[in-house]
Amino acid sequence: MTHYDTTVMTSTPAESQTVKVLDYSRALVEADVNQQTINKIAAKRATQHEQHSTELRAIRVEYFDLEEQLRHRKEDAVSAVESKREGEAKAASDEITKLEEPIRLVKRVLLFKKVQKEGNNPVGHPTIHAYNDRELSVIGSLSDTSTLVLDVVLAENDKPKNKYSLVIVGNSAFRSILEPPHYYGAPFNTFGERCDIESGIRDFPTKEELQAWFAKNKMKILADYIKSHTETEAEYLIVAANCNTPEWEKAYWKDRKDYYENHYSHGTEQPEYAVVCSELNKLEN
16 A cells, blocks of 8 residues: 555445555645656766766776786796796707717717627528519619628509619618618518618609619619718717727626616526626626
């Protein structure tokens, strides 16, 4: 019930009930006054809203500038620390690289001495076997020295068109020092025999085309590898001439001892380990 409602009772008690009657006159008087009040409140609210909006814009501008200043300060601080970190890391890496130079040289010399100790010179020619009686023949050579053998092989494959493959097979005394070119899938088998180098060069429709191409391009085949191998052999000869001292012998056997003890599963149980220990004892006693 609003304050514009009144109630009346019916004439008989039995029929007594409340009847709502609106106070129309009072509403008419107050409506105009209230509307004016509402308009004033709305106007004040609009003014306040605009004032607050202005204040908020000012705050956002002020703090945007502060935030930008803080962001730039943060970025400058982070950049300064990162630059310092990168500079220190590079200086450390450069120092380590410089300190590692003799270490790398010693490791390389020990690899050459291992080649020398193993006595793999001269290296032999790989033995190859044809699949299913396919044609297979050695038609030339790129190298035939005590340290590098490179045989040129004509091998029949199972392709319908380019039926003949030109493949280079060989062995290198420096396979542990200079990575030899090798791929799997040659159209012949070595049955597990030593074949350090196995490089497919190109396939041809006929044997004649293969042989003609080989004759024309022989000097280009594996040219980079052959050049590196020649340089490696020259280095090997220098090492052999300058590093056959007792100190280098001791360094070699200590390195082999470490290999069997720390880098070879059950290495100390291998017969070679006893030989290593014996040679090292001779040098130390």
